[in-house]
Amino acid sequence: MQTLVLANQKGGVGKSALACQLAYHLARAGKRVLFVDLDHQGNSTKALLGHPKTSPCAFSATHLLEGRGGMAPEAALALIGADSGLSGLERRPSGHNGFVEALRAFLVCATDRYDVCVIDTNPNPDIRYAAAMIAADHVLSPIQLNQEAIDGIGALFNHARYGLGKIKATFNPNLNFMGILPNLVEPTPFQRNNFAQIVRHFPQHLLEIQSMPKLFALIQKRSVIAEAQASGQFVADMRKTAARDTWREIKPVLDLIARKLSKEA
Ligand SMILES: Nc1ncnc2c1ncn2[C@@H]1O[C@H](COP(=O)(O)OP(=O)(O)OP(=O)(O)O)[C@@H](O)[C@H]1O
Ligand SMILES: [Mg+2]
Structure with missing residues (x-):
């Protein structure tokens, strides 16, 4: 099993939407x-509970981190759902090491039952975010093409507590930074200029989707994606022209992520 965390300290960049669409795609494959x-x-x-193929586990993510989770069912798409207790974990510092260990031990036990574990995280890093980064094999960071996001790329690596540098050096040397994935991309001169800045300063962190000529992966802003997420649907299953067009755009990006996961398996 390969574990992928969707992480970015900024909110609203598409972590959840991309995590869900990737999960449906992998399960379908x-x-x-x-x-x-x-x-x-x-x-x-x-979103996932709205999809008929999802098998929810009997315990929540808080139970999992508290070491009170059971075994997840063998299923094409099993969900350990969020609950309100998650936001209180940060205020229990004496439990923090235990939360990290519980997640790590759970994933070790699950390793033969699943091929991929996708972990969605909260913005504003805390112990949950740290636990995910410490237990995972890969991190993927969706970003939006605005100046704060570009400034935030530095924080993603260099944040004193939660930066990738710190996590790798101290806890998880094998953590693979899969890359930055621009999402909600709009064809404006502002965004084009911001994308060009990222290509100039961080080309090694973008996902190369084509080598000749070199093209980097990105996902356009498409209302179908928001609609799919709001109604618990897989874009590939939606029956309208806009959905087919959007699927044609995002499938190669999801396939690239899937290939990067299976290459490591
Ligand atoms: N490419 C896209 N095109 C259109 N809408 C999108 C796209 N990606 C995500 N969205 C929508 O944008 C909103 C924010 O996305 P999402 O909730 O996935 O972000 P997030 O990073 O998980 O946010 P948070 O940090 O609050 O958890 C949602 O309504 C989602 O459906
Ligand atoms: Mg989210």
Whole structure:
């Protein structure tokens, strides 16, 4: 099992939407997928529960981190859902090491039952975010093409407590930074200029989707994606022209992520 965390300290960049669409896609491709929602907002949980293929676990993500979770069912798409208790974990510092260990031990036990574990995280990093980064194999960071996001790329690596540098050096040397994925991209000169800045300063962190000529992966802002997420649907299953067009755009990006996960398996 390979574990992928969707992480960005900024809110609203598409972590949950991309995590859910990736999970549906992997499950449809025959992978056994375990989804863990560590964000008490529960946006992914709500979306996934709306999808008929999701098998919810009997315990929540808080129970999992407290070491009170059971075993997740063998299923094409199993969900350990978010609950309101998640936001209180940060205020229990004496439990923090235990939360990290519980998540790590749970994933070790689950390793033969699933092919991929997708973990959605909260913005504003805390112990849940840290636990996910410490237990995971890969991190993918959706971003929006605004100046704060570009400034935030530095924080993603260098944040004193939760930066990738610190996590790798101290806790998880094998953590692979899969890359930055621009999302909610709009064809404006402002965004184009911001994208060009990222290509100039951080080309090694973008996902190369084509080599000749070199093209980097990105996902456009498409109302179908928001609609799919709001109604618990997989974009590939939606029956309208806009959905087919959007699926044609995002499938190569999800396939690229899937390939990067299976290459490591
Ligand atoms: N490419 C896209 N096109 C259109 N809408 C999108 C796209 N990606 C995400 N959205 C929508 O944008 C909103 C924010 O996305 P999402 O909730 O996935 O962000 P998030 O990073 O998980 O936010 P938070 O940090 O609050 O958890 C949602 O309504 C989602 O459906
Ligand atoms: Mg989210």
